Amino acid sequence: SQTIHQWPATLVQPVGSPLSLECTVEGTSNPNLYWYRQAAGRGLQLLFYSVGIGQISSEVPQNLSASRPQDRQFILSSKKLLLSDSGFYLCAWSGGLEMNTEAFFGQGTRLTVV
Amino acid sequence: KQEVTQIPAALSVPEGENLVLNCSFTDSAIYNLQWFRQDPGKGLTSLLLIQSSQREQTSGRLNASLDKSSGRSTLYIAASQPGDSATYLCAVDSPRANSKLTFGKGITLSVRP
Numbered sequence: 001s002q003t004i005h006q007w008p009a010t011l012v013q014p015v016g017s018p019l020s021l022e023c024t025v026e027g028t029s030n031p032n033l034y035w036y037r038q039a040a041g042r043g044l045q046l047l048f049y050s051v052g053i054g055q056i057s058s059e060v061p062q063n064l065s066a067s068r069p070q071d072r073q074f075i076l077s078s079k080k081l082l083l084s085d086s087g088f089y090l091c092a093w094s095g096g097l098e099m100n101t102e103a104f105f106g107q108g109t110r111l112t113v114v
Numbered sequence: 115k116q117e118v119t120q121i122p123a124a125l126s127v128p129e130g131e132n133l134v135l136n137c138s139f140t141d142s143a144i145y146n147l148q149w150f151r152q153d154p155g156k157g158l159t160s161l162l163l164i165q166s167s168q169r170e171q172t173s174g175r176l177n178a179s180l181d182k183s184s185g186r187s188t189l190y191i192a193a194s195q196p197g198d199s200a201t202y203l204c205a206v207d208s209p210r211a212n213s214k215l216t217f218g219k220g221i222t223l224s225v226r227p
Contacts, residue, residue: 006157034214043219044203059214090157101146101165101207103215105158 002027006091006106019078023091031093033074038088086113116141116208120218128226135189135221137204142182145207149189152201194225
């Protein structure tokens with residue numbers, strides 16, 4: 001069966017520090033991968049999605065970047081965090097060789113920038 | 115542009131009640147619609163996926179229906195329990211969104227013992 005891992009669960013970082021959040025998927029190949037941010041009262045906002053290694057699409061201009069160095073690994077990064085980067089970040093996958101159109105989410109990372 | 119609406123934002127019911135959560139979307143050209151559950155501080159758990167060719171899906175006490183022509187889906191929860199308390203989100207996958215899900219803001223359900 002397929003599983004998705006996301007870490008860390010919580011993170012407190014000072015303004016101006018770098019960020020790296022990692023997400024990995026097991027049990028499938030060629031998944032579509034997604035990074036979402038969830039802010040209170042604003043719902044889920046899609047930040048990045050990837051349909052393959054090295055293929056990243058950005059949905060909104062921001063202080064963050066994403067990379068997909070391996071088929072089942074998706075990384076969210078920042079060189080210098082802003083206060084406004086605080087939020088709940090969720091990784092998700094869909095598709096894969098099973099052509100599974102259902103989306104599955106990780107447990108999320110609560111990021112607080114201080 | 116696809117927009118998904120869930121009203122009301124919050125709902126409180128006594129234990130044992132059957133309830134319906136509503137979801138509406140503006141563009142009826144969809145691939146599928148998915149219902150999720152989110153507990154506080156946690157990720158999203160997939161509950162039900164309805165393909166565009168289907169009218170409903172069932173899992174245990176949950177039943178989701180889809181009416182594409184009217185742009186509506188409902189999630190029916192039978193005999194609600196306090197453990198059902200959570201936020202329920204619906205999301206649609208549309209051709210015009212290039213397989214990126216469009217989410218509603220969710221309905222926060224509280225089931226009182």
